[in-house]
Amino acid sequence: MSNNPQYEKIWKVVQLIPQGKVASYGQVADLAGLPGRARLAGKCLGYVPKDGINGKPVPWFRVLRSSGQLAFPLGSDSFERQRSLLMDDGIFVKGKSVSIKQYGWKPDLGEILFLLDN
């Protein structure tokens, strides 16, 4: 499962999200070359290796719903964990969501393609 090639593509894309920015499950899936598989993106983030991959961490907490909401139920342990990590990142979590206008990641396609090939 954690050696699923599709998972690895998704994790690599997530590693490109800069600190202080957030992306949606669907956006990550698209960039990983897996359009229409937002749910898969969410699922595999639950299997992120604790020590990251290629020696780098996988910032799973920077991935949210397209609406800006965290995917976990408000108040759950997972929710609180993600919220604090986002705050550490300098991202303000208002209620159950984050402002996409303010923190949304708008990557340069050329850059993404280059980085993913390396």
Next chain:
DNA sequence: CGCCTGACTGAGG
């Protein structure tokens, strides 16, 4: 093959 379950989405009301 059917049926159900998700860290999902977009459109509607």
Next chain:
DNA sequence: CCCTCAGCCAGGC
């Protein structure tokens, strides 16, 4: 901003 619903797709049984 809330909720509902149809679509979505991978997995498990």
